[in-house]
Amino acid sequence: MWPRSLGSYLRAMPQQPLAQVPSDVRWYWQDLGSCRETDPLLFFHPQNERGSARAKRDRAAKLICAGCPVRLECADYAVRAREPYGVWGGLSEDEREVIYARLDSRHYPRAQGEGIRAAAQEIADAVSPRVLGIA
Numbered sequence: 001m002w003p004r005s006l007g008s009y010l011r012a013m014p015q016q017p018l019a020q021v022p023s024d025v026r027w028y029w030q031d032l033g034s035c036r037e038t039d040p041l042l043f044f045h046p047q048n049e050r051g052s053a054r055a056k057r058d059r060a061a062k063l064i065c066a067g068c069p070v071r072l073e074c075a076d077y078a079v080r081a082r083e084p085y086g087v088w089g090g091l092s093e094d095e096r097e098v099i100y101a102r103l104d105s106r107h108y109p110r111a112q113g114e115g116i117r118a119a120a121q122e123i124a125d126a127v128s129p130r131v132l133g134i135a
């Protein structure tokens with residue numbers, strides 16, 4: 001995701017421990033993301049947001065991701081980095097937690113493209129019409 005400004009992004013996004021960011025990461029796709037002009041708060045839940053409020057915000061973010069030309073690059077990065085917060089590539093925090101729990105931490109996907117391969121079905125399902133409630 002790419003916010004309106006770096007400042008608003010940093011305020012909205014909890015800091016990711018640097019060790020989680022893959023060494024081969026490239027950021028070109030962030031300039032092409034459909035969220036570039038969107039309020040980053042749509043993609044990151046405020047403290048204590050739960051239940052239907054979170055589901056509604058996540059769904060709104062996912063609808064933007066669904067039409068994003070770099071969704072796979074974004075999802076790949078999020079899985080490889082074990083991003084803990086926010087909607088990335090259409091995947092919610094809860095959806096990524098399921099992926100993280102399934103993957104072997106000793107052979108965690110870290111190289112470019114491995115995140116997509118390791119979670120192909122989840123990434124495909126994340127913005128399916130059924131999940132978005134438009135089926």
Ligand code: SF4
Pocket residue numbers: 001002029030032033034035036043064065066068069070071072074075087088089090
């Ligand atoms: S997939 Fe979603 S979060 Fe990622 S760049 Fe695109 S719109 Fe932003």
